[in-house]
Amino acid sequence: MDSKFNLAVVVDDDPDIALAARLALRDQFARIVSLQSPAELLKLLDQESPDAILLDLNFERGATDGREGLDYLNRIMAKDPDSAVVIITAHGAVSIAVDALKRGASDFVAKPWSNERLAATVRSAASLRRSRVDARVERGRASELAPSGETPLLGKTDAMQRVRTLIERAAPTDANVLILGENGTGKEIVAREIHRLSRRSAHPMVSIDLGATSESLFESELFGHVKGAFTGAAGERIGRLKAADKSTLFLDEIGNLPLHLQPKLLTALEQRQVVPVGANRPVAIDVRIVAATNASGDTLADETRFRQDLLFRLNTIEIHLPPLRERREDIPLLLDHYFGIYARKYDRPERQMPPTVRDILAKHDWPGNVRALRHAAERAVIMADGVNYRIEDFPLPSRPGASAVPIATESLNLDQLEKQMIERALRMHHFNISLAATELGLSRGALYRRMEKHGL
Numbered sequence: 001m002d003s004k005f006n007l008a009v010v011v012d013d014d015p016d017i018a019l020a021a022r023l024a025l026r027d028q029f030a031r032i033v034s035l036q037s038p039a040e041l042l043k044l045l046d047q048e049s050p051d052a053i054l055l056d057l058n059f060e061r062g063a064t065d066g067r068e069g070l071d072y073l074n075r076i077m078a079k080d081p082d083s084a085v086v087i088i089t090a091h092g093a094v095s096i097a098v099d100a101l102k103r104g105a106s107d108f109v110a111k112p113w114s115n116e117r118l119a120a121t122v123r124s125a126a127s128l129r130r131s132r133v134d135a136r137v138e139r140g141r142a143s144e145l146a147p148s149g150e151t152p153l154l155g156k157t158d159a160m161q162r163v164r165t166l167i168e169r170a171a172p173t174d175a176n177v178l179i180l181g182e183n184g185t186g187k188e189i190v191a192r193e194i195h196r197l198s199r200r201s202a203h204p205m206v207s208i209d210l211g212a213t214s215e216s217l218f219e220s221e222l223f224g225h226v227k228g229a230f231t232g233a234a235g236e237r238i239g240r241l242k243a244a245d246k247s248t249l250f251l252d253e254i255g256n257l258p259l260h261l262q263p264k265l266l267t268a269l270e271q272r273q274v275v276p277v278g279a280n281r282p283v284a285i286d287v288r289i290v291a292a293t294n295a296s297g298d299t300l301a302d303e304t305r306f307r308q309d310l311l312f313r314l315n316t317i318e319i320h321l322p323p324l325r326e327r328r329e330d331i332p333l334l335l336d337h338y339f340g341i342y343a344r345k346y347d348r349p350e351r352q353m354p355p356t357v358r359d360i361l362a363k364h365d366w367p368g369n370v371r372a373l374r375h376a377a378e379r380a381v382i383m384a385d386g387v388n389y390r391i392e393d394f395p396l397p398s399r400p401g402a403s404a405v406p407i408a409t410e411s412l413n414l415d416q417l418e419k420q421m422i423e424r425a426l427r428m429h430h431f432n433i434s435l436a437a438t439e440l441g442l443s444r445g446a447l448y449r450r451m452e453k454h455g456l
Ligand SMILES: Nc1ncnc2c1ncn2[C@@H]1O[C@H](COP(=O)(O)OP(=O)(O)OP(=O)(O)O)[C@@H](O)[C@H]1O
Pocket: 151, 152, 153, 154, 155, 181, 182, 183, 184, 185, 186, 187, 188, 189, 190, 294, 370, 371, 374
């Protein structure tokens, strides 16, 4: 038999049935949780992804038609379409069982059951689920590792469902969209998703990160320039607005657009044409703008920093991406996602995340949001060496003791400090360069260069 599955949930208000199921399944599952009602199960699904669910369909006293249970089954499948649900039916209630299978249940067992039959049914439902999930992670990995691949927007919380609904409604309309959210909340993924679902998706989306563009280049990057327009403008350059013709232009960090260029962008959008720097003729453009910013709505509403007429052009539809600390139930799901991806990437075994570790990580505030969580998961995959992930595998600054790594130093000379930190990381990881580099937030090459510099 394969190694044990992680979690089975038995939902039955009859304690005898719950106990019998527990005994039948305990050899195959590391944990078995018994719940009295499907409502409790729905709550649990916000936190955990059971490998198998054993569900009785009749909860109301004396009820036998299973209607209530079938209703819940719909809701379970909507929450997690990969759920492996095995239905418990009364002997002879074949039509209810068939109805349940149509709604996505994996199988059914009739009471009274034989323990072997129950164990075999639940095991094969859990295996099926595992292979479905693996296939999805595999697809996710393919896109994750492909340079231009689309990362799926993960998250099961209501807040993320609302974001998804907004994306789906906004995408086909051609309206400009403004995405607001802290760093690392997934603004770029949302922009890509809007483009992918739009009627412009046949053309590649064009992006410009106004936070990373030097100010002197803003104008020619956006609008383009003609040959000799300014010193250094040797050739002609097509600006991003024109490059995005018939497609979507993603203006990242729009809050960084200097005030003096804001009217020029507004005019271009209103008149659907751009005038490249140094040119005297406008060029027609057909562009849909998706802009993003980590500035708060208040900052953008400050007219000394951002022109309100431009803001109104850009924010026909506004999408607010909540920070992770406001949708903590998504944290375990994201961690599992990235564990899967990085375990494959680094060829590491799949490890379990014990509930205590899961709890601490779900309570962490994740100031860098999903990007920080992703890095933490990558690091944990590299660092872990036991059967399970341990909290020490995660670099959480708020973890007691973690940030208080004492740096014994007599000097505040940066060079010397750097040398000390490198020595420390190397010792800590027994001179494993990859691990030390990850610890220091450097690439291997960058670590080698610094080791050379310090004669290490
Ligand atoms: N809901 C999500 N599901 C899956 N991955 C996510 C999600 N949100 C963010 N990520 C991942 O987190 C990282 C940061 O996402 P992204 O670049 O879209 O954030 P951002 O809000 O544009 O960040 P910044 O403001 O810092 O540019 C990426 O690796 C992305 O794949």
